[in-house]
Amino acid sequence: MQKLKEETQKMVRHIKSYQIIRRSLMSCAFQYTVIFFILGAICSVILSSFSFAKPYAIWLFAFTHLASIIFTIEYLLRILAAPANYPNQKAYKARFRYLFSFYGLVDFVAILPFLMIYLLWDTEVVHLIILPYIFIVFKLIRYSKSFRLIGHVLHEVRDELITAYTACGILVCFSAILMYYIERSAQPEAFSNIGDGLWWSIVSFTTVGYGDIYPITPLGRILSSFISLVGIAMIALPTGIISSAFMTAMQRKNKK
Secondary structure, three states, rough: OHHHHHHHHEEEEEEHHHHHHHHHOOOOHHHHHHHHHHHHHHHHHOOOOOHHHHHHHHHHHHHHHHHHHHHHHHHHHHHHHHHHHHHOOOOHHHHHHHHHOOOHHHHHHHHHHHHHHHOOOOOOOHHOOOOOHHHHHHHHHOHHHHHHHHHHHHHHHHHHHHHHHHHHHHHHHHHHHHHHHHOOOOOOOOOOOHHHHHHHHHHOOOOOOOOOOOOHHHHHHHHHHHHHHHHHHHHHHHHHHHHHHHHHHHHHHHOO
C-alpha cells in the first residue's frame, strides 16, 4: 500500500513538472521569442542569397546558428512536455505521438541543418543543408490563429477536395494521352512521349499557357480549346469549396 502511494505521488510530481514545462512553452514571452527567431532565420536565409549581403554572411550564418539552438531547445522541451498534451496516454506513447505529428516533424526538420552541418561540413553536400530551413515557415502555423483556421477549414473539406482533384487528375491524364497520339506524327520533337503531353495538359488545364508546347493540327487545337474551357470550370471547383468552407468557419467564429 505504501509503495502504491509513493508511485502515485511520483506520478503526480511528474505530471505537474510536465504541466509547468507546457505552460512555459505556451507563455507569451517564449512564443514571441520563438517567432522572432523564426522570422529572423527566414530573413537571414533570404538575405544570404543577395550579393550585397556577402560581407555580412558570417553574421547571417551566426544568427541562423543561434536560431537553430533555440529551436533545438524548444524541440527537446516539447518532447519532454508531451505527456501533458496527452494525459490519457503513457509518457513514452505521448512522446512518440508528438514526434510523428505534423508539428513534431516540422520542429525536427527545422533543427536538421543544425544537426547535419557538423557531420557534412567538409563535403559538397553542405551547400544543400540550408534547404530544410525552408520548412521553418511551417513553424509559424503553431503561433498563428489564421494559419490554424485555414488548416481546420482544409481538414473539414478534405473529402470534397479529394473528389475534385481526383476528377481534375483523370481529365488531365486523359487529355494528355489523347493529345500525344494526335500530335506525335505532326511534331514528334514537341510530343516525344506522354510525359510531354502531360506537361502540355497541366499548363493548358491551369490556363497558364507557357507556349513551349502547343498543338498545330486542327484536331489538336479543338481538343486544346476544350481543355482550356473545361480547365477554368474545374480549377474554380476546389476554389469554391475552400471559399465556402472558410466563410462558414468565419461565421461560426463570429457567432461564438
